Amino acid sequence: MTVKQNYHSIDVSQILTTAQKEKDEGRRCIQICCTTTDDGIDVMYSYRDFNGFSGVENFVVHGLSKGDEIPSIQEFFPSQFPFENEAHDLFGINVTNMKLDFEGNFYKLGEDAPMTVISTEQLKRKERAKKIAAAMKAKQQKQNAQQSPVAKKETSSPTQQSPGTNNKSSSEKKGE
Amino acid sequence: MSKPSKSPWVIHYDASSCNGCDIEVLSALTPGFDLERFGVINTGDPKHADVFLVTGGVNTQNISVIQQIYDQMLEPKVVIACGACACSGGVFHSCYNLIGGVDKAIPVDVYVPGCAVHPTQLIDGFIKGLEILDKKAALMSSKKKNKQISQSSGVQAIPSPEAAEHKENSLNQETPVQKEETKRGA
Amino acid sequence: MGKRSVIPFGPQHPVLPEPVHLDLAVEDEKVVKAIPQIGFIHRGLEKLTETHDYQNYVYVAERICGICSFGHSLGYCETIEQMMDVDVPMRAQKIRVMLHEISRIQSHLLWLGLTADAFGFESLFMHVWRLRENVLDIFEMTTGGRVILSINKVGGLVRDISDDVLSQVESKLVSLKDEYQQIEKTFLSNSSVKSRTVGVGVISHDQAENLGMVGPFARASHVNNDVRCLGIGGYRLLSDFVPILDTTGDCYGRIRVRCKEVVQSIDIALEMIRSLSSGSVSVDVKGPIPDGAQAVNLLEQPRGECFYYSLGNGTQYLERMRMRTPSSENLAGMVAALQGCDLADVNMIILTIDPCISCTER
Missing domain, CATH: 1.20.5 (Single alpha-helices involved in coiled-coils or other helix-helix interfaces)
Known part of the structure; x- marks a missing residue:
């Protein structure tokens, strides 16, 4: 079974309201992840429910740059302090109003924001x-x-096969 | 004459290891491979230890810690780098936060490769380390004897030609960093 | 009011196998606040996706941590398999679950030994580690390695395990269970163990939920967060899985949860061996990862829920690989558990969290 997951794009201004909403609905933040992409730094917040499982909800803020500011969600989820400090040390994102703020000394690195290189x-x-x-x-x-148009009916649509579809095991039978 | 290799005490420090080599170091000290039957005790105090076992590579945060522990240990002392990461950085040698193997921080006497290092390899490397420890202890006590003779008589001791030759040979063998590699046995 | 002073704890400390530094603000003998300082093991291996393609990266992933090594290689492979829509053969899935449960046994036995050493019961530490050698022998006879197994690959397993070897593994597990139950009795009913652990480092159910704690650390406070219940990957093949929960929330409760999980894991591993059928153990996975493909995966490691996220960019090299390990999530819980405790109990409390600092820092 693959893990049920949804991805939503949000704005920097929606980070706190999303965190409040997810907490009110009984979900907890399980991690914060930054990715350096061609269009800037993406910050992804993942939420999951306490009891039962309806899937992992991922909220992504796109296109940030080194030095940009985002608000801390530690008031709702204190367990996220390592990831917010990491976002600062490894990606150069400034997280404001952190309850536990290591001020750049979470990892004492030899270089600045190495994951953006x-x-x-x-x-x-x-x-x-x-x-x-x-x-x-x-x-x-x-x-x-x-x-x-006639030939189109006879030939099946030659869509580009994703690499994955060639990898199914032919010996795999259901209900084994 | 008592030898430190008769019952060497060990201090173990995890520099930036994944823990694989650390748990194999502990396995070497527990009943599976049992180094304790040779009088080896794992101590937490650098001043009680003869052998410094280091696992994992060196990064900017732990280089000073390794150097401090090494400086606190009393002579004669031996450093054994356990595992591929301690020897040269291992699979992480190109990581941005890793400076390299333990020899970037302190002089290393024995390198024991492996990922994770097997306890039998470690015991092999440990025995080679003990030979070096004995040589260092003998050199220390001969230096001490010469110093005592010259202090008591007020005259500088002139060694006989044979003694001078032996001392020169042992000094040539005893380079500041004596490297010995234990190849992974069959 | 007593005088407040700050005591530095670590990074080199006899009770902790790993370096972590804590600044303990104490008043007389009570800890008022504990601030952790980590970063001694940070290597920056998430960036190695640029130099190792997705097939080779499994060798880096399994070296995040030597204790949770198999779990990380399993979680990584499952994430990539999800992303590329790969169907892993049934035999490989069952063997993976078997090896993962044996890895959990090995991790809990390691932890039980270190805990016994922390409260001064050295002979118990030696007995537990003697038992643990049997588990490492199982790893050596099935995969060739004791700690780093290198048997997972994207698409299944690198090699099959013969039925001969599997029957030896089965008999070893059965004899391990009998020997282990004697040790379990000592842990759970010895008065000196109880006096050191009952009522120490208590975390309530609500506190555990608010702090987002995971793993046996939280299950001792009756928070049911065991990812094995969700039936992800090979775990959907378990016939009947009930997570082990405790209500006390103290160090003794955490010891009890882990002790019982060892027996449960032995039973799961035996169930997997006995229900194995013949078949292949891998499929070939070729080709680059589609641009923009992403996947999230969850796995119940010995220390708790582990989160994996990967993002592809059209090449053989991943754009991003993120592994959020359970110990990072438990750091806030550790800081809360240390508040108000006696200075002499600091070792015990830190160990009952089962911190894996190399996992936290990567």
Whole structure:
């Protein structure tokens, strides 16, 4: 069984109201995660219920930069202090009004915000993958345009198969 | 003459280890492999210890801690780097927060590789460490004897040619960092 | 009013195998406040996704922590398998659950030994670790490693375990159960153990929920948060799983929960071995991860709920791999449990949380 999960995009101004709402509905924050993407730093808050399980709700704030400020949710969920301090030390995000604030000394690092530094190899790989994906998409569109409406009925839709669908075990039987 | 290798006490510190090597160090001291039958005791006090077992690599936060423990230990002392991370950083050597192996902080006498280090490898490395400990102890006591002779007679002792040659050989063997690698046995 | 002073505890301390520093503000012999300082083990391995592709990263993931090693490799592989929609064969799923439960036994026995050492019962520590060697022998005969097993891969297992070896494992587990039950009696009914642990470091049910505590630490305060109940991955194959809860919320309750979990894990591992059927143990997983694919996974490790999140970017290298380990979530609970305790009980309370600092810092 895969874990039931939902992703929602929110704004910086909605962080506290979301935290209050989730707490009132009986859920708890289980982690805060930052990711450095091409469009800036994303901060993801994950919530889960206390009793029973209806899925993991993930609220993502997109496009922050180093030095931006976000409010702390430690007043609702004191257990999140390590992740907020980590967000500051590793990503350079300033978290305001923290109850337990290590002021940059949570991890005494040799460099500043190391997780925002992307290596040149990784950037090159991503560029190459994007070019390949764009070329394949263009090829697909060309093939679709060339096919006549009659021929389209006979051939099944040649959608690009995700790598995962080739990986199902042929020997797998249900109800074993 | 009493030798420190007869019952060496050990102090163990986890630098930035994943715990794998630490629990194997503890396994070497408990009934499975039982180093305690050789008189080895795990102490928490650096001034009681002869052997310093370090696991894990060195980062900016723990380099001063390792150096402080090493400085507090009394001579003669031996440092054994347990596990791949302590030898050179292991699988994490390219991480942003890792400086390298333990030899970036203090001089190391024995390197024991492995991920995690097997207790039998550790015992092998430990015995090599004890040989080095005995040599250091012998050198210390011969230096002390020469100093006592010169102080009591007021004359500087002139060693015989044979003694001078032996001292020169032992000094040449005893370089500040004597590295010995124990290869993983079959 | 007594005089307040600050006592530094750690990072090098005989009772803790790992470095953690605490500043204990004490008044006479009572701890008024405890501020943790971690960072001695921080290596920054989440960034290694840039140098290790998703198939190789499993070797980094299992070295986050030597005690929870198999759990991390299992959680990581399940996350990638979810993201790439991989169907792992049934035999591999059952063997994974079996090895994970044996890993839980190994972790709890380790912890029980260290706890006995912390309250001065050294001979009990030696007996428990002697028993633990049997579990490590099981690992060595099935996977070749004692601590770092390296048997998980994305798509299943690296190699199968023969029926011959499995029957040896079964008999070892059965004899372990008999020997263990004698030790369990000492832990739970010895008067000197009780005098050191009953009523020490109490956390109530409401406090545990508000502080977001996880694992046996919280289950001792009657918070049911065992992820094995959710039936994720191979755990949906368990016939009947009831989490072990206690109501006292003190150190003795935490010892009791873990003692009983050892027996429960032996039973689960035996159930998995006895219900194994033949089949393959892996599928080939090839190709890059789709751009923008993401997955969240939960796993009940020996210390509690562990959260995994991964994000793909169209290449063979992950954009992000996040592992939120149970000990990070329990830090707030640890600070709360230390408030108001006696200075002499600090060791005991820190150990009953079962901190795994290398997991917290990664």
